[in-house]
Structures are given as C-alpha cells and as structure tokens.
Amino acid sequence: MNEIVEKPLEVALDGESLTLEQVIAVARHGAKAHLTLNAKNKVLKSREFVEQLIKDNKSVYGITTGFGMFSNVVISTDDAKKLQRNLIMSHSTGVGDPLPAEVVRAILVLRANALAKGYSGIRPETLETLLEVLNAGIVPVIPEKGSLGASGDLAPLSHMVLVLLGEGEAFYQGRQMKGSEALALAGIKPVALEGKEGLALINGTQIMTAIAALAVWDAELLCKSANITAALSMEALEGILDAFDPKIHAVRPHHGQMEVAEKIRQLTFGSSYLAGEPRPRVQDAYALRCIAQVHGPSKDALEYVKKVVETEINSATDNPLIFPEQGEVFSGGNFHGQPIALAMDFLGIAVAELANIAERRLERLVNPNLSGLPAFLTPDGGLNSGFMIVQYAAASLVSENKILAHPASVDSIPSSANQEDHVSMGTIAARKARSIIENTANVLAMELLAACQGIDLREGSVERQLGKGTIGAYKLVRSHINKLQEDRIMYPDVQRAKELVTSGKLVSSVQACYAK
Numbered sequence: 387m388n389e390i391v392e393k394p395l396e397v398a399l400d401g402e403s404l405t406l407e408q409v410i411a412v413a414r415h416g417a418k419a420h421l422t423l424n425a426k427n428k429v430l431k432s433r434e435f436v437e438q439l440i441k442d443n444k445s446v447y448g449i450t451t452g453f454g455m456f457s458n459v460v461i462s463t464d465d466a467k468k469l470q471r472n473l474i475m476s477h478s479t480g481v482g483d484p485l486p487a488e489v490v491r492a493i494l495v496l497r498a499n500a501l502a503k504g505y506s507g508i509r510p511e512t513l514e515t516l517l518e519v520l521n522a523g524i525v526p527v528i529p530e531k532g533s534l535g536a537s538g539d540l541a542p543l544s545h546m547v548l549v550l551l552g553e554g555e556a557f558y559q560g561r562q563m564k565g566s567e568a569l570a571l572a573g574i575k576p577v578a579l580e581g582k583e584g585l586a587l588i589n590g591t592q593i594m595t596a597i598a599a600l601a602v603w604d605a606e607l608l609c610k611s612a613n614i615t616a617a618l619s620m621e622a623l624e625g626i627l628d629a630f631d632p633k634i635h636a637v638r639p640h641h642g643q644m645e646v647a648e649k650i651r652q653l654t655f656g657s658s659y660l661a662g663e664p665r666p667r668v669q670d671a672y673a674l675r676c677i678a679q680v681h682g683p684s685k686d687a688l689e690y691v692k693k694v695v696e697t698e699i700n701s702a703t704d705n706p707l708i709f710p711e712q713g714e715v716f717s718g719g720n721f722h723g724q725p726i727a728l729a730m731d732f733l734g735i736a737v738a739e740l741a742n743i744a745e746r747r748l749e750r751l752v753n754p755n756l757s758g759l760p761a762f763l764t765p766d767g768g769l770n771s772g773f774m775i776v777q778y779a780a781a782s783l784v785s786e787n788k789i790l791a792h793p794a795s796v797d798s799i800p801s802s803a804n805q806e807d808h809v810s811m812g813t814i815a816a817r818k819a820r821s822i823i824e825n826t827a828n829v830l831a832m833e834l835l836a837a838c839q840g841i842d843l844r845e846g847s848v849e850r851q852l853g854k855g856t857i858g859a860y861k862l863v864r865s866h867i868n869k870l871q872e873d874r875i876m877y878p879d880v881q882r883a884k885e886l887v888t889s890g891k892l893v894s895s896v897q898a899c900y901a902k
Contacts, residue, residue, distance in 0.1 A: 428504025723812030
C-alpha cells in the first residue's frame with residue numbers, strides 16, 4: 387500500500403526520534419538515511435568500551451563467550467572475530483520466499499537506528515556500511531520464515547548480515563545476484579566483523595518491527611477507507627442515519643466509536659439516498675446500525691498498536707547492552723518480541739473485523755430480500771450473475787482471515803537446549819497481520835464496487851444527491867470503473883478498486899470534497 391505522503395530525501399538517524407512516516411519514506415519512496423553527529427559519537431564511545439572489555443579479557447556474553455546454551459564457554463581473544471563470523475554463518479537458516487523489498491529496506495533502517503542509540507558496541511564503520519547498502523539500493527535476500535521472535539529475529543537478520551560480509555544473495559539493479567557481486571557493483575567494501583558486532587547486528591526485533599511498521603501504516607488507511615465504503619453502502623441500502631446521532635455515542639464515549647459515528651455523518655451529509663420520513667423500517671441490521679461500534683474499536687486498537695511500534699522503532703533490542711558512561715554491561719531480554727507479538731495479534735484481529743462487517747454489508751447489497759435492489763446487482767438476472775461470485779470471494783477472504791487471526795503470541799516452544807525457554811512468535815504474528823491487511827483491502831474493494839453499483843440501480847437515482855463526502859468517492863470509482871450493465875470479467879474491476887483503496891486515492895477523493 388502506498389498512501390500519498392511527504393517524501394523526505396534523507397532521514398537523520400539518532401536512535402531516538404525515527405517516525406513511522408520516515409520509515410515509510412525509506413521503505414517505499416527510496417529516501418536515504420544517515421547518522422547524526424551525536425549518534426556517531428555515542429556509537430564510538432560504546433565501541434571503545436567493548437574493545438577495552440576484549441583487551442582486558444572480561445567474561446561478557448557474546449563477546450568473550452559462546453551463544454545460547456554455550457554462554458558458559460569462554461572464547462579467547464584470538465577467536466573473538468571468528469566467533470562473530472561463525473555466528474552469522476551458522477544462524478543463516480531462514481526458509482521461504484524472500485521478504486518484499488520494502489520490508490527489507492525498513493529492516494535496514496530500523497536496525498541502523500537501533501544501533502545508532504549507542505548501546506550495542508558496533509564499530510562506526512560497520513554501521514556506516516549497513517547504511518551504504520541501504521542507500522545504494524541493495525536489497526539483501528531475507529527469507530520470510532525461521533524466526534521465533536526471541537532472541538530477536540536471529541535467522542532472518544543473519545541473512546541481512548551475510549550481504550555485508552560479501553556472502554549470501556541480494557537484489558540489485560533489477561536482478562538477484564551474490565552478495566559479493568552486489569557490493570562490488572555498488573563500490574562497497576565487505577565488512578570483516580570484530581568482537582560483539584555479529585551479535586549486535588542480529589540480536590534484535592527489526593524483522594517483526596519492520597513488517598509491523600508497514601502494517602500499521604496500511605491499517606490506518608484501511609480504517610479510513612472502511613468508513614467510506616460503509617457510508618456508500620449506507621446510501622445504496624437506504625440506511626437510517628439515526629444510529630449515528632451523537633447523543634447515542636456520547637453516553638458510551640469510546641473515542642473510536644464517537645469518531646467513526648461523526649465520520650459517517652460527515653460522509654453522508656446532505657444525502658437523499660438515506661431513509662427519510664416515514665421510516666421504511668424501525669431500525670437497520672447490525673452491519674449498518676453498528677458501523678461505529680465495530681469500526682471504532684478497530685481504530686482504538688490501531689492507536690494502541692501504533693504506540694507500541696513507535697516505541698519499538700526507537701529502542702535498543704539486542705543483548706548484551708553496553709553502557710559506557712557507567713562502565714557497565716548487562717545481559718537482559720530486550721530482544722524478546724512480546725510487545726510486537728501481542729500488538730500484531732491485536733492488529734490482525736482488529737483489521738479482520740473491518741473485513742467481517744464489510745462482507746456482511748456486501749451480502750445485504752447482493753441479496754434482493756435484504757436490499758430491495760435487483761438480485762446480485764444486475765438488472766438482467768439469470769442470464770447475468772452480476773456480483774454473485776464477488777460476494778463468494780469476499781466470504782472466502784474473511785474466512786481465511788479468521789484462521790490467520792488466531793494469535794501467534796499464545797504459542798511458545800523452547801530452544802537452545804531450554805536456555806531460551808519462552809519465545810514470542812512475533813514475526814509470525816506480524817506476517818499474519820500483513821496477510822489479513824491484504825485480504826481486507828480486497829474485501830473493501832469489493833464492497834466499494836457493489837455499493838456504487840447499488841447506488842446506480844436505485845430507482846430515481848438521477849434525481850438523488852449523494853453525501854458531501856461520498857460523492858467524491860463515487861465519482862472516483864466511476865472515473866476508473868464503469869457501471870456493470872452485463873456480465874464481464876470481474877477481477878480487473880476488483881484490482882482497480884483495490885488500487886484506489888491502497889494508493890490512498892479513495893481517501894484523498896473524499897478529503898478533496900471538504901476542501902472545496
């Protein structure tokens with residue numbers, strides 16, 4: 387998804403103030419990133435402290451010891467460098483399809499930002515090489531599967547680091563190639579890892595957090611779009627606006643619920659499609675009457691998830707953490723992905739509900755017993771099937787969402803000989819949420835098409851007036867997709883409608899109505 391945003395040419399990383407907008411700018415719009423001077427100084431101080439620990443032969447996890455169950459095995463100073471390279475080689479065990487380029491670019495900038503905090507002990511030149519890879523447009527091939535979400539995203543992040551070493555594979559200049567070739571073409575010198583650096587690069591939550599950051603951005607757009615498609619369905623179904631009266635929502639003052647009710651009133655303001663007096667029925671079915679009570683909580687859930695992700699993208703999530711000012715090193719658990727795991731499970735459930743209720747509105751639109759419209763929204767039913775199978779496809783997607791919405795975070799499995807005996811499955815949760823968002827975008831596209839078709843089929847519609855906001859959405863759809871007069875291949879229409887949703891054009895078309 388690619389909502390229209392400001393596109394900064396370059397993002398300054400200080401480890402403290404990276405925003406979601408900046409992550410999107412790097413991931414999707416090619417913005418470059420660099421370290422602030424203060425970040426460079428913090429990284430240097432942290433590195434100097436690590437080098438002193440190695441020189442003094444101090445026993446520090448992952449620097450002068452093995453990893454996981456091998457944390458009690460002492461590693462000599464002479465083997466410190468080999469230890470870090472072996473870590474990356476042995477941990478590169480990911481499987482599955484490569485993560486999309488936008489996710490990988492988000493991973494690179496998030497890992498750089500975490501290291502820029504100055505608590506990881508990486509050399510400044512190694513961190514600069516990571517940024518050179520990002521800024522050159524090199525996309526490491528990172529398999530999507532293989533992370534337990536604690537200790538961080540070890541396996542997939544190892545694939546990222548392979549390319550820094552001149553190993554592994556990458557996408558560059560339009561093709562897949564060996565990591566060494568990509569670096570050579572870009573004029574980047576491979577890194578030779580030193581003490582602590584391998585662990586600093588892979589012991590973090592940046593895979594799950596990168597997916598989460600993009601998911602939150604896309605889910606925000608879907609929440610806005612769902613209100614628009616719902617308002618159009620309200621008009622196509624001659625819904626009763628009473629359920630959105632502010633007095634109802636003031637006595638149950640959940641923020642999201644009140645906001646959605648207001649949005650529906652704004653979108654449909656001035657509409658002559660809504661039920662007038664006398665009322666054709668006492669009240670609408672839940673899929674219309676409870677839009678605010680369903681969309682609203684999803685929006686509230688998204689706000690919580692967004693706060694979690696915004697915190698995580700500016701956090702130090704590796705182990706051990708270096709505190710040079712205090713002269714201390716601590717082994718802790720900031721790599722544990724539970725905050726993101728719970729948030730992504732919550733996001734998946736919240737977005738799935740947007741699809742659930744949208745599909746129910748779609749069913750009402752195609753069902754003549756519920757809509758008062760021609761069956762399956764075709765004026766010549768029997769010879770034509772109209773939107774019959776559009777609803778089938780939507781039903782399939784929401785059913786798939788129900789399976790995907792099963793929480794990943796409730797699962798855990800011990801690893802590393804039970805040393806790492808509770809894990810988050812946060813990356814699985816994030817990947818599932820991403821899939822739910824994709825499915826929901828398609829369902830909203832289907833509702834959008836059906837609602838506009840229903841509006842066209844309303845008797846006397848030429849004399850009616852759509853709402854102040856919905857008129858912009860309707861005109862946008864009809865400028866790209868014609869009314870269905872007789873059966874035609876439907877998937878191109880769905881794809882075009884989805885592009886209107888995911889590009890942000892649908893939301894922008896409504897916003898433009900209020901700017902006039």
